[in-house]
Amino acid sequence: MALEKIIKKLTSDVNELRQSGRAKGKEIVIIDTIPASENNGPRYLVEGMGDQKFIKMNANSYLGFAFNKDMLKEEEKASKKYGIGPGAVRFISGTYKIHTDLEERLAKFHNRESAMIFSSAYVTSMGVITPLTTKETIVISDELNHNCIINAMKLSRPAKKLIYKHNNMADLKAKLENAKGLGKRVLVVTDGIFSMRGDNAPLKEIVEISNSFDEFFEEGVFTVVDDSHGVGAIGETGRGTEEYCNTKVDVLIGTLGKAYGVNGGYVVSSKVVTDYLRETAPMYIYSNPITAGEAAAVLKAIDILDSEKGLKILKHIKAMTIKFEQGLKDLGFETIEGPHPVVPLMVRNTEKTTSLVKYLFNNGVLATGLNYPVVPKGDEEIRFQISGEHTEHDINKVLEVLKNYK
Numbered sequence: 001m002a003l004e005k006i007i008k009k010l011t012s013d014v015n016e017l018r019q020s021g022r023a024k025g026k027e028i029v030i031i032d033t034i035p036a037s038e039n040n041g042p043r044y045l046v047e048g049m050g051d052q053k054f055i056k057m058n059a060n061s062y063l064g065f066a067f068n069k070d071m072l073k074e075e076e077k078a079s080k081k082y083g084i085g086p087g088a089v090r091f092i093s094g095t096y097k098i099h100t101d102l103e104e105r106l107a108k109f110h111n112r113e114s115a116m117i118f119s120s121a122y123v124t125s126m127g128v129i130t131p132l133t134t135k136e137t138i139v140i141s142d143e144l145n146h147n148c149i150i151n152a153m154k155l156s157r158p159a160k161k162l163i164y165k166h167n168n169m170a171d172l173k174a175k176l177e178n179a180k181g182l183g184k185r186v187l188v189v190t191d192g193i194f195s196m197r198g199d200n201a202p203l204k205e206i207v208e209i210s211n212s213f214d215e216f217f218e219e220g221v222f223t224v225v226d227d228s229h230g231v232g233a234i235g236e237t238g239r240g241t242e243e244y245c246n247t248k249v250d251v252l253i254g255t256l257g258k259a260y261g262v263n264g265g266y267v268v269s270s271k272v273v274t275d276y277l278r279e280t281a282p283m284y285i286y287s288n289p290i291t292a293g294e295a296a297a298v299l300k301a302i303d304i305l306d307s308e309k310g311l312k313i314l315k316h317i318k319a320m321t322i323k324f325e326q327g328l329k330d331l332g333f334e335t336i337e338g339p340h341p342v343v344p345l346m347v348r349n350t351e352k353t354t355s356l357v358k359y360l361f362n363n364g365v366l367a368t369g370l371n372y373p374v375v376p377k378g379d380e381e382i383r384f385q386i387s388g389e390h391t392e393h394d395i396n397k398v399l400e401v402l403k404n405y406k
């Protein structure tokens with residue numbers, strides 16, 4: 001049996017993850033949904049839990065579009081017109097008008113020359129950072145950046161990787177100083193919103209500091225920002241952390257699979273950058289794009305976001321976020337307030353976090369506990385995420401459950 005030895009080793013590796021508390025464990029399986037009614041957002045039925053109805057407080061679909069009727073209609077129309085899957089990578093025969101329409105719309109939405117879509121934001125970060133990194137490039141990255149950036153840096157093999165303390169601008173400056181003389185080009189890379197607590201990178205300062213070092217590098221210093229949790233979630237018109245910070249970065253990465261409630265990723269920048277990436281990013285060249293149906297659904301999502309209705313949804317998310325934060329504080333829980341719909345309940349203890357998540361689950365609330373090593377020791381928390389599908393009644397219900405926790 002060729003797999004015999006490796007099965008033994010892999011079993012022991014997984015057991016080690018389980019014993020040390022680092023395993024993700026068995027996933028919750030959603031088997032059905034109950035549509036939203038006047039007072040309630042949608043409810044979810046979970047395998048093994050009978051007819052107990054769950055409120056989802058751990059989805060990234062901030063705008064609450066997962067069941068949007070107009071998006072579903074557009075998705076079906078496009079699938080009927082172009083077929084369900086793309087059938088090939090884009091340069092072979094997988095580029096459809098709906099893909100190029102979406103790229104034009106994303107570029108316009110972010111007020112950029114050009115956009116390019118990928119199959120996910122994870123893949124976008126890999127597909128953007130890797131080809132832009134040469135042997136003479138220094139990549140400077142926030143210590144709490146998402147795993148896709150960490151792996152993109154590994155794959156890129158830059159001349160030097162420099163990690164600055166989370167959101168610490170003095171340290172970013174120090175790292176840029178250190179980078180002088182080590183290479184021709186510098187990429188300063190950060191998440192826009194850090195998803196564990198919903199805090200934002202100070203993008204205005206990051207852009208200013210990066211620009212002030214540009215003259216010291218032959219091929220310049222530029223900013224690459226993954227705003228997967230920001231776009232559609234913050235900023236007056238949902239343009240994300242850039243809008244919130246009133247600035248513009250050089251290369252902006254986003255997802256179509258969180259606030260928009262669909263699937264896929266994208267980058268916006270100058271046309272020269274996307275032309276270069278179309279020729280050099282293996283994750284774009286050799287991997288299928290999103291489906292026509294997905295592209296159509298996102299186009300509709302952006303139309304909604306860019307309408308009066310979209311502004312109303314953004315206001316509602318903000319109001320529900322404030323209500324939930326205040327409710328937590330009134331109940332004596334510690335939270336970290338901010339403009340983003342991620343609301344952390346700081347437990348600061350592994351056992352208590354696990355027990356509270358279990359209590360919430362048994363009482364019909366889906367929420368995510370974050371323990372070490374996902375967060376530093378002492379920062380253990382429960383991450384709640386507010387979305388456009390939550391009603392005031394839903395928020396009250398979750399607070400009521402928390403109130404009865406002993």
Ligand SMILES: Cc1ncc(COP(=O)(O)O)c(C=O)c1O
Binds near residue numbers: 195226229257265
């Ligand atoms: C900063 C960041 N980038 C990328 C991703 C991955 O997004 P996608 O599911 O579109 O690959 C996430 C998801 O958690 C994220 O937080």
